[in-house]
Amino acid sequence: MLFLAGDIGGTNGHVALMRAADDRPGHIETLAYRVYPCAAFPSLAELIRTFIDSEVRAPVSHCVLACAGQVMGDEVANDNLAWPILPAALRATLGLADVAILNDFEALGYAIDGPLAESGRHLCGPQLRGVGPSLVVGPGTGLGAAIYVPHATGGTVLTTEAGQMDFAPHSVRERDVLAWLAPEGGYVPVELIVSGPGLLTAYEALCALDGVMPALATPKAVTAAAAEESDSRAVEAVALFCAALGSFTGNLAMSYLPTGGIFLAGGFLSSIFDLLKQSAFEERFLHGRSVRAMLAQVPVWVTEHGSHGVQGAARWYMHHREATRTAFAEGAVA
Template sequence: MGQWVNQPVVAQIAPVPRPVLAADVGGTHARVALVIGQPDPRRPVRILAEGRYAGAEWASLDAILQDFLAAQAHLAPQGVERCAIAIAGYVLDDNVANSNLPWPVSLSRLRASTGTPTLEVINDFEAVAYASQFIDRDQCTTLLPGAREGAPGPVVVMGPGTGLGSAVLLPGTPRAQVLTTEAGQIALAPGDEREIAILRVLARTRPYVSVEAIVSGPGLLATYRAISELDGREATLATPDAVSAAGIAGSDPAAREALDVFCAVLGGFTADLAMLYGAHGGVFLAGGVLPHLRDFLLTSRFRERFFNKGVMRPFLERVPVWLVEHGQLGVVGAATRHG
């Protein structure tokens, strides 16, 4: 007669998932985070830790990532699963091409510094477009209500920072796709005589004047200087932040007008992109400049110029436009691109 034998029970321990190192790198700041996936379709990743770095204060992007990983080593004791970087620019062989970055970026050096061979690099506004699927509209500032939730259809994401970025989210099954664009480099189209005069001043110092020449941080400063020159005044303000602050306060007439022109051109260009891509799903305005201009933007000529598109006004009246804090969108979009 046989005997019962107590068999040892082997516990099936699921491997602890390693986090993803995600970064959103612009011309001024780099946002870095450790994220981990979760089964919530509205919030597919959870941020474990994050940091914000002023790019000019660091020797390289490698140094920033190494500093962040060292500070958060307790959250990734076995290293990271992969590294996903959203960056202003485009990949050219082993490098990222963008004159707005404070240092050169090498993909091979990034792989070495993060300790992972799996490195994904995408355009920064491509990442924001992916993340737009997970934005809570109630947490945004509504600039134009349109069809409140937006209709099924393409969503345009754009915004001024050191440059003017844009991308388009195209609905699809099993997942949406993103079309990256260089729409900020489209030629500037003045909307009135004053803007024609500003264009003439800007054209003296460059062979080609794009929308970005006005709708960006450096563009705001350039517009202020052009207006000062046209009015025969000395341009005493030296940074985009100083121009926006003086314009909002009303302490400098040229700065105030520069902000007004900035918002007007932004409104017209936003409508151009909405028409170009059939943005029934709406437009999200992000970027580093706009959150500081929120109240000014709400009462500016943005709305007037957005709707000043002739027979296309009825279409544009149905396109909602939201202002969203850039915040974590870049890192979320980079981390979920292949989710």
Template sequence: MAPGGAPAGGEPFLAADVGGTHARVALVLGVADRRHPVQVLHYHRYACGDWAGLGALLRDFVVQLGSTGHAALQAGIRHCVVACAGVVLGDAIVNENLPWPVSIAELRDELGLARLDVINDFEAVAWATRFLDADETLPVIDAAQPAVRGPVLVMGPGTGLGSAVLLPRGDRAEVLPTEAGQISLAPGNEREMEILRVLARGRTHVSYEEALSGPGLLNLYRALCELRGCPVALMTPAEITGAALSGRDAAAEETLQVFCGLLGSFAGDLAMLYGASGGVFLAGGILPQLHDFLRASSFARRFLDKGVMQAFLQKIPVRLIEHGQLGVIGAAGWFLDERQGDRAMPPL
């Protein structure tokens, strides 16, 4: 992370949520509201592939502030927090899904910032779940009882497969970012074993991300077309989901059913691994449009099908959240907590 002084109270700063496909950028301000401590002053979503680098994208956002009523703030922005898919190794953000390399020091210098912090994108989303109201989520599995105070799992497919765990510590919280999407794919039935054999040709490792992501959906569809002996007629994840939801392509519909089953099984595994008694939130760009399909699929059965652990999992609510501004709000919330040296959680 880049060095630099902490901002003065009430000073607006940049918060960005950068994925493999889209970058969401906001000018934000910390406010004295424990339940909703981040005010978004201006927000814009960018297509990453349209820009030569993250620095150019962020510079454009600052320039555009001139036409939004925040022109007076342009020259005074000294701090930025970036939530980004991947991991930080030394000065570099490492993620094969990003369209360009990112050097933290170069980005800080290019933007003339005093401080630039980088956290994992799902770490930011996990932070943001503390500020969610109930009406901002959709039920996927209704638990047998209300969620208790405990670890909260946040996971979801997008360009990749992200996950993080929010860990309460009395009146405090920590977030553990993970690379759980790189765990080896574990089939749960004969059909999934056949799919894994196709995906594993010439390879020693097939991860969950290679099935549970936008590109993974395409991998599943192509494998199933081969197994069904039918031509590959659909070329993008959006085409596959559209054809599946409309019922006009049997291979696409089976693809989405397999996708939901694998997602349920994986979510159940992670919920057990982290003891996610505080609940599971599903996020990511793919899922909001699939809510009804997900509820009707084998997701819930596969989530609960964990032998003697089923009784534990039945107590865990699973809810769907729209990614939207959550990444920038969570990144900003993390930054404000770091700045104040106070990670106290609001009451549940």
């Protein structure tokens, strides 16, 4: 069985042609894989059509897409995608029989027992995973999180919109940044700080608070300047970002007790790994909590996002199809 699998984020769209082996249950082979900048396409249908025209040589009628946001009826509710995602319109435009949608971090959760867990760089905590739930967190264009709960038949992933939680400042400087973001008070989501665009926002806020004009215009420029120590506010912005990420991750860890480990996913974090390692992330992950001793036993790794979202989406899709087939067969027998 051939099918398409995609991981569609706010910046890039990862698309693959997959093949499920009938004689090897659970085995999925990647036949082609491409990454496209979302901004280069007027619609998701055009992005997928480009992949089909370039890489697909046989008829394909099934597709699974991991997308930033949550499925609400026949559309995906999101704040960070380049265009609206409407499964029915995709089916009609591309001539597909089936377009299944799941959250992008739900897909990453399903990849935890695959190569995702094997490819990370250790950040803090023990070197080995314990038994129990695992957490995947990722700041990119937005901020996502999901929890993987293992069980005898594989595992279940609980999706979240944790990035939309309120930002909770820890230091006086963070309180000043929050006041700059919302001078009249009100809701400020944590992803407004803990994300790629959020890093730039933090830098701009620090410049404004210090009465200087921002010299940097992209998150990549901020991280480069921080690594070179050529801009003091870039250094402070990355430090603030890393510390806030530590607090956010610690809060989620207290909610789910992920003794199976935490995976911080995304190329953005991998690119600043050394800065993250030297930052207050670990102290803020642990600091001042009555469960500090427990959190100290939770391992944390940083892993490249890469094709893991596509692989997780494919694993979810095959499990979903098998569960549907089994339920249908049991219903027919009954």
